Amino acid sequence: MIAPSQQKVDALVVGGGIAGLQTALDLADQDYKVLVVEKEASIGGRMIALSKVFPTLDCASCITTPKMSSASRHPNITIMTDTEVLKVTQGTEGKPSRVKVRKNPRFVDLDLCIGCSLCEYACPVERPDPFEWGLGATKAISVPFTNAIPPKAILDPEWCTACGACAMVCPTDAIDYGERAQELDIEAGTVVMATGFDLNPVTVKKEYRASESANILNPLELERLLAPHGPYGRVLRPSDGKIPDNIAFVLCAGSRDKSIGVPYCSRVCCMYSIKQAMLLSGAVPMAEITLYYMDIRAFGKGYEQFYQNAKAMGITFTKGKVARIDPVDNDNLKLRVESLEDGRLLENEHDLVILAQGIVPRADADGLGVVLDHDGFVKCADPVAPTKTEGEGIFTAGCAAGPKDIVDSIVEASAAASEAAQHLIRTGVVPVQATEA
Amino acid sequence: MEPTPNPLESPDQPKIGVYICRCGGNISDYLDTEKLADTVRGIPGVTLSKVDTFMCSDPGQDRIVQDVQAGLVNRVVVASCSPFLHEVTFKAAVRRGGLNPYLYTHVNIREQGSWAHGHQGDAATQHALHMIAGGVGKVRHLQPLDKIRLPSHRRVLVIGGGVAGMKAALDTARRGLPVLLVEKAPQLGGRSLDLGRVYPSEQEARELVKRLEKDVRAEEKITVLTGSEVTAIGGFIGNFEATISTGSEQRTDAIGAVIMATGFTPYQPPEGEYAFGHSQVVTLPEFVKALRDMPSGKTLTWNGKPVRSVGLMHCVGSRQCEGCFQPQPDGQLNDYCSRVCCTSLLRNAVELRSRFPETQIYDFHQDIRTYGRGQEDYYTCASDQGVTFFRWKGEEPPVVTARDKGGLAITVKDQLTFGEEIEVPVDLLVLGVGMMPGPIADLVDQLKLPVGADRFLQEVHPKLRPVEVAVAGVLLAGTAQGPMSIEESLEGASAAAAKASILLAHDYTDLEPFVALVTPDLCVGCNACVEECQYAGAVTMEAGPEGKSVATVNPGLCKGCGACVAVCPTRAIDVQGWTLDQFDAMIDGMTDEALRVPATQG
């Protein structure tokens, strides 16, 4: 935690996802003092909740956890979780930027909590686990997930009945039902926006009727089902716990579609769908798996080979546009597909459907004070310094600057660190005396 | 630096802690981690063994720290994933506990255990047990080691002066480090000099180059050497030496880190591929340059002939299907996607349509990969402007033939009209050729750089260390690593600059201590090790006490490969951290028949 007196840092990174963490590490390794502000209860962003990641099929935790851990232990990095950036004001003429943040109550004192989980065991209230997209349950007070950083409890006031059970068992008196939000103003020599992405909500595609069936999953839900420590420990379809045997992926669901305001390609959904299909064919070997697509965009290093491997594994790629999805008997789903291969209108039934929902900016990106482009992502102002925004001393990386996979996010994050360090030097901020590792 | 003696580290009283990771189920779903911990506890010297869901998480690491601090263990084994992922993590935890970090052994029971043998039940657990016992054997014989600290030159060599090289030089210099920028062409700018307006910014590529060059030239910390080549390079992180030739002049420079920004070469189709060689067939780079330099009009003209229709062929020299194309000299096809050709083709289709409105365009693709920000707009716009699209399957590429009455005929099995075979006449065919790495075999050889199956320079790990190669001190910028757009090349370059600034933040470099060490008393001066060693200068014969010749190791140059160990007749030379005694102990542990996990009941 940052002490109120310490409200001045060399660099402030907005967002503790993989991009923000990489930027922070690269700046801190150059001896700058960095503050990472993360609105969730743990750092790690979207990536920590993924199963395995393309193109190498590394387990996502195994790549994210060490970066989270290095950042949290770095002598030059301070992390504030549960803290939302509300407004960024650029500092002109070499002056530092000002960042307004709100520290939301966690109702657990992070300095006192030792992460023993006794409160979680004592709490009588079960609630849908947000980390598992509600596919699993947790308590009203709990450590957010196994490898969370900080590995400490958070209380959800929406579910808490204030029965006092947790406070009774907490060995360190860390629980504080009366904690209030607190606003702070922080001065930062440079700011890096790494606020990441949201999924384009399925509601925009009314013809897919996603809200009417539990068996239409969003891709992040499927990531949890596929994760080795996921909610069910295996892949079951949510409506009735049946093992799915005929699964469909609908690509470009909420991307490349002017009519819903997302004309651009979301860049990662082809690849994550192929990955998920591969992982599914390992988890449920008997299942038929079909991807309905327009173009397969496997453009990165090793990606085309990944795609060809998926084909060789027997995953079906059907070139076609899914026009409608209708729930039918046995909780199955009927897909109406305009096939681009033989021109027929197909009607295929599947028992589990995943919509490869597009990538959109965080809902609150507009209003943070950073200029956005017409696609809603942070505007990058200079073609020879792609991570520079319109604001002086403000840079951006990762999905905040447009849809991107992890590799590209990480490289971009290092690039943003490079530009930010140069800005600090230009404005006379010298790194602290080197700290010996 | 003298190693600090630590009473805890006495080899006489090994207190070995074994930590077994469940890896959130990746391991424990297949191996019985609890039984492993129970059985391991019985091995002599093991004082405790524990299981954790994620050893790499903060609480997992804290177990090690706390047990060391409490004096419960003075040697640590973690059995988890590949050491490639987390050896460094756990060594750091050992150090935080106050123990020498080299008193640590990593055992891989995931890639070499649960993932490989997961379905063999008890046998897989037994196998893991023996691997752990090997680790325990080794750790018992480990000695505390210290990193080797060598002075380093705080100066960076950037090879290649395209957009990536210029950006890398600029960022590094602005971060305070002197830079030598070596470009073999007479001017800076690389391939971008031949482009016109570029996606997605729609700025003139030459303007972008000019801006970068102006900044590079203004930066006093950058020395630009154009018309120059690196003719010899060797050394190690912090201490490279490069010989650079400019015409007949030569200079030798001491360098701390090298950034490879040697770029790409466009794929050169063999004669006849898609009728290449025909006067009306042109590659995209040639076409882009010509288009930039020609006046607009109603109809495009090429070789003095009016062009009523242009064909755009995607994936030429990329995504090649077995049996359809001629392989490269190494016998391999280019099976990768070149990433920029789709968008570049469509961008130029849009330009063509607006500058030569009476020229029709036919586009032949497998997939349209306009993936990046602003790129899909070119596709939509090209469709709106009446470009006609045909889609072929990878294993059935279109066939191009010269027509008697002039021009070309493209025969395609079009997927968009349900596999119908269509013949499309065109007056000009543009081949969207892909990217191949530049000719840098000499540098690859001298620096021992890893290359991938696609022949581009290969990073250590795409997510953990995306711009570093396995040779410490060498970094990657731009298309030397693989196909990229300008923007992506610039970002790679900035990332490389950030890493260079971190590597050379101090005037010294710490190297791993896993190098050969000679016990002078045992050395008989036979010279066998010197003859066997393939790294020049790593081990030499020096005069020892009493006039005797003794083998002597230069720890900066020694790679720790152990070739010398195998030939020494007296066991006088050994690799630190991997000694013969340690290997013996590992093998004893791995083959200990007495060690068995109890069988599962039922």
Ligand SMILES: Cc1cc2nc3c(=O)[nH]c(=O)nc-3n(C[C@H](O)[C@H](O)[C@H](O)COP(=O)(O)OP(=O)(O)OC[C@H]3O[C@@H](n4cnc5c(N)ncnc54)[C@H](O)[C@@H]3O)c2cc1C
């Ligand atoms: C289903 C799915 C599967 C995927 N699989 C893969 C894969 O296999 N391989 C791959 O390479 N890529 C994959 N990706 C892409 C990958 O998830 C992204 O590239 C990556 O997560 C981007 O990281 P980021 O740091 O930019 O954003 P995020 O992970 O979104 O992190 C942003 C962080 O900023 C925080 N934040 C946002 N706003 C604020 C604010 N105002 N104040 C404070 N904090 C804020 C958020 O809470 C979050 O923690 C997948 C994506 C999806 C949707």
Ligand SMILES: Cc1cc2nc3c(=O)[nH]c(=O)nc-3n(C[C@H](O)[C@H](O)[C@H](O)COP(=O)(O)OP(=O)(O)OC[C@H]3O[C@@H](n4cnc5c(N)ncnc54)[C@H](O)[C@@H]3O)c2cc1C
């Ligand atoms: C037809 C075509 C159109 C394109 N259009 C676009 C576009 O519209 N938008 C976009 O973003 N990107 C586009 N690109 C991609 C763009 O050209 C590249 O991203 C960019 O040129 C890569 O820059 P680089 O510095 O990595 O490599 P290069 O431009 O290849 O520069 C490498 C430099 O290194 C030098 N060099 C090589 N070996 C040595 C050596 N041994 N010693 C010294 N010097 C050496 C070379 O002479 C060269 O100057 C296009 C590419 C092509 C082929």
Ligand code: SF4
């Ligand atoms: S990445 Fe693939 S699925 Fe996603 S929007 Fe682009 S083309 Fe569609």
Ligand code: SF4
């Ligand atoms: S970018 Fe397009 S044309 Fe180029 S190789 Fe990839 S798919 Fe083929």
